Amino acid sequence: MKNIKSIDPINLETKKLHKILLSSIAPRPIAFASTIDSNGNVNLSPFSYFNVFSSNPPILIFSPSRRVRDNTTKHTLENAMETKEVVINVVNFPIVEQMSKSSVEYEKGVNEFIETGLTQVKSLLVKPPRVLESPISFECKVQDIISLGESGGAGQLIIAKVVQIHIDKKFIDNKGDIDSEKLDLVARMGGDWYTRTTKESMFKIPKP
Numbered sequence: 001m002k003n004i005k006s007i008d009p010i011n012l013e014t015k016k017l018h019k020i021l022l023s024s025i026a027p028r029p030i031a032f033a034s035t036i037d038s039n040g041n042v043n044l045s046p047f048s049y050f051n052v053f054s055s056n057p058p059i060l061i062f063s064p065s066r067r068v069r070d071n072t073t074k075h076t077l078e079n080a081m082e083t084k085e086v087v088i089n090v091v092n093f094p095i096v097e098q099m100s101k102s103s104v105e106y107e108k109g110v111n112e113f114i115e116t117g118l119t120q121v122k123s124l125l126v127k128p129p130r131v132l133e134s135p136i137s138f139e140c141k142v143q144d145i146i147s148l149g150e151s152g153g154a155g156q157l158i159i160a161k162v163v164q165i166h167i168d169k170k171f172i173d174n175k176g177d178i179d180s181e182k183l184d185l186v187a188r189m190g191g192d193w194y195t196r197t198t199k200e201s202m203f204k205i206p207k208p
């Protein structure tokens, strides 16, 4: 018999529950989200409550939560509500340190491109810039924002429709597909853990 610990989440403080969820639902891809406020101030922050949920239409969803500490909201959420646009850049190993630095809780109006030394490139169809150093960037229009609660820790789903894609040609193989071996994407796990998709950590399963 396995020795199982069973938990009713109602009886757990949010911090502990958060830890269990983040260590269990892993690895999670990272949305490196660029937004602007209504005065044009640029923001860049990472979010691992993130994935693709539809191909037609192409929809990406990520979730800046209300802070557990003081129930305040994140600048990215405020900007997405104000200006309804976001660029989601993917994160690979060469930019992981800058991505981490950008997660510092800077004052409103601070541009994390400048803090991290990453390069802003003008987008084609939306106002927030994309990250030059990211292998792939998705320009998106915010289609909807769904609040999952009003308390600290409550996710706020930003549903983003992709309107333009930029792929660094270095990561396109001779068949015209994205080369997963070259990308070296990183993902978030529990605590301070990350994982890296190197050739050694990847394997294939042919379709049965």
Ligand SMILES: Cc1cc2nc3c(=O)[nH]c(=O)nc-3n(C[C@H](O)[C@H](O)[C@H](O)COP(=O)(O)O)c2cc1C
Residues within 6 Å of the ligand: 030, 043, 044, 045, 046, 047, 048, 049, 050, 063, 064, 065, 066, 073, 074, 075, 076, 077, 099, 100, 102, 103, 104, 105, 106, 188
């Ligand atoms: C890899 C990584 C993933 C993160 N994922 C999330 C997330 O999914 N949701 C969230 O609310 N905060 C997440 N954070 C924390 C935010 O990035 C952090 O609170 C940031 O300061 C928010 O910036 P903003 O207020 O400028 O939007 C993550 C941090 C890191 C380093």
